[in-house]
Amino acid sequence: MVNMTHNEASVVDEETFSVRRSIQIAAPIEKVWRAVAEPEHVSRWFGRTVLDGTGVGATGTMTFPDYDVIPLRIEEYDEPRRIAYRWNNDDALGKLPDAVDEATSTVFTFTLEESDGGTRLTVVESGFERTSDPLANLEAHRTGWDLELDKMVALVEGEA
Numbered sequence: 001m002v003n004m005t006h007n008e009a010s011v012v013d014e015e016t017f018s019v020r021r022s023i024q025i026a027a028p029i030e031k032v033w034r035a036v037a038e039p040e041h042v043s044r045w046f047g048r049t050v051l052d053g054t055g056v057g058a059t060g061t062m063t064f065p066d067y068d069v070i071p072l073r074i075e076e077y078d079e080p081r082r083i084a085y086r087w088n089n090d091d092a093l094g095k096l097p098d099a100v101d102e103a104t105s106t107v108f109t110f111t112l113e114e115s116d117g118g119t120r121l122t123v124v125e126s127g128f129e130r131t132s133d134p135l136a137n138l139e140a141h142r143t144g145w146d147l148e149l150d151k152m153v154a155l156v157e158g159e160a
Contacts, residue, residue, distance in 0.1 A: 121149075
């Protein structure tokens, strides 16, 4: 049994309409980068991810069980330090199945830093003020990031 690193939960900032979580991972930065930036690795802990390339402007989809396919696009790419994705949220379901909805999409950014012999990963998702129900969406994504990132930590540390 791997003893997984204990991390604080995500927090909501209602003034900036964002969700933030910083976690420590007992694995090298290159390994964590692969987990957040390479579709075949992202698919193992998050939604099934398909991208048409790498780098800024690459587009694709993320698919979750029992949920619509979510279009996404890479907005920022600085290997192995920072990657940002823009994706549709519930406001765009059924309206724009093949494109990112510029009006209501949110952006989640992973920032990686070497820390304590491992990696400090911070995710910030912002843009919720443009959604139909900002507070409900913030809370749903806060709990989602806790669940998904805990799965990623278990996966990455289990292979470390």
